Amino acid sequence: GANTFTGNIELGNANLALGTNSALGSAANVLVVNAANNSLRFSATGLTIADPITVNGTLTFAGLNAGTLAGPIGGSGGVTVAGSGTLTLTAASGYGGATAVGVPTGPASALTLSGAGALTGTSSVLLAAGGTLSLVNTAAANSTNRVADAAPVTFQNGGLSFTAAP
Numbered sequence: 001g002a003n004t005f006t007g008n009i010e011l012g013n014a015n016l017a018l019g020t021n022s023a024l025g026s027a028a029n030v031l032v033v034n035a036a037n038n039s040l041r042f043s044a045t046g047l048t049i050a051d052p053i054t055v056n057g058t059l060t061f062a063g064l065n066a067g068t069l070a071g072p073i074g075g076s077g078g079v080t081v082a083g084s085g086t087l088t089l090t091a092a093s094g095y096g097g098a099t100a101v102g103v104p105t106g107p108a109s110a111l112t113l114s115g116a117g118a119l120t121g122t123s124s125v126l127l128a129a130g131g132t133l134s135l136v137n138t139a140a141a142n143s144t145n146r147v148a149d150a151a152p153v154t155f156q157n158g159g160l161s162f163t164a165a166p
Helices: none
Strands: 009-011 015-018 031-033 038-042 047-049 053-055 058-061 067-069 078-081 085-089 099-101 109-114 125-127 131-136 153-155 159-163
Touching (some): 099 131, 125 131
Parallel strands (some): 031 053, 047 067, 078 099, 085 109, 099 125, 109 131
């Protein structure tokens, strides 16, 4: 059944698997990450999670099935996408820490920025082996400023792909 609870959820050195679109309860609930070793994964394919996330530690999206975060990611921490699957962001995310996609010894990982999806505050982007950052421009209005201007993008055998607006 659907979770309808209200209130924020805090992760502290924990692993969380999401199995439904409403796994985090009301879309107004905030998932707060305040510690260094946290992971989040979609245990079903095609989920869309609307809740915002605040990362003040580190959050790894690991062992992903394909899924979408429709709420923004904010905070001062960093985000890693590792493990098979694609994470799609459709809201502008202003978290201030580093972004890493892929790990040198792991399976292929992908981070897709679609719609209004952007990394507006990230301090850097690392595209490691097997990691791909995809910029999908669904409209001319979102064809610029997808990654923070001051953020260096480092390629370590990772990839970058672009899809133009129709």
